[in-house]
Amino acid sequence: MNTTEHALKERIKELTCLYEVSSIIVNANYEQVEDMFHAISYSLKKAFQYPDHTEICIHNNDITVKTGKADKNSPCIFGPIKLFNIKNGYIKACYSSAEIVHEPFLDEEQTLLKNVALKVGSLLERFQIIKNEASLKRQMERNDRLNILGEITAGIAHELNTPLANILGFAELLQEKITSKDELNDLDKILSNAIYSREVVKKLMFLRAKCPKK
Structure with a gap:
């Protein structure tokens, strides 16, 4: 295969990858980000010059997916994933075989990685929104x-306030007129319970004040 044919074949692979990634993104669900990353990583892997010896890693926040293990001496290329112009992850391509670690990545492969990272970043921005x-x-x-x-609470408190005020008022008037010790003890119980009930109503009104207004 001559150089022109080889270059054309590589461009077709890259365009096919971009089409596949666009399709994955269109059908993506924000609850299945990891599955989307897996699909994109394997689509990217096929687009590289040495797909059988290239591994893709996509990292974002707590999610990291890899197509395989890269050689520790391999050169790598990166495409930054940005959300609202802030770096939020990356897409990385490395070689997995020591046989080709000295082969440089193509400029077109670097461009492809950046373009896919840009698409992923745009999708993640949409998910965040x-x-x-x-x-x-x-x-x-x-x-x-x-x-x-x-x-509802305000209505209940309002309905209780008036009768409670009447009970307290009449009980205090009766205290001035009654001399029987037993009857005064009964009035004290009425007053104590009415005062307690009034405090409950105050708490209900306080709760109403804490509720958000329309």
Whole structure:
């Protein structure tokens, strides 16, 4: 195979890889990032000049996938994965065989790695936005539930406040008129329980104040 044919074959492999990676990304699910990394890594491996002797590693946060073990003396090329312009991982290609560790990677392979890393970064950015939106939605739903609870609580407290105030007022008036010790003891119990109930109502009102407003 002459040089031109070889170069053309390599370009076809790279274009095929980009097409496969684009298809993987289009169908990707943010709950299956590791599976997506595996699929991309094996697609990349096939696109290199020596696919049988090239290993791909994709690393992002706590997820690392590898197609195999690289030779410790092998040169490596990297493509940085960035989320919102901040480095968040990388895609790395290394040789697995000592026989070809002195063979340089092609410039086109470096470009391919960077392009795929860029696509992966864009996808992870989209996943992050989706997660943030889901988290915000859950928070809003929680606030709505708390607000409804607060309104119910405020209604209960309001309904209890008036009769409790009447009970306390009449009990205090009766204290001034009653002289019987037993009856005064009974009134003290009424007053104590009414005061306790009033404190419970205050706590309910405090809970209402802590609930988020619409």
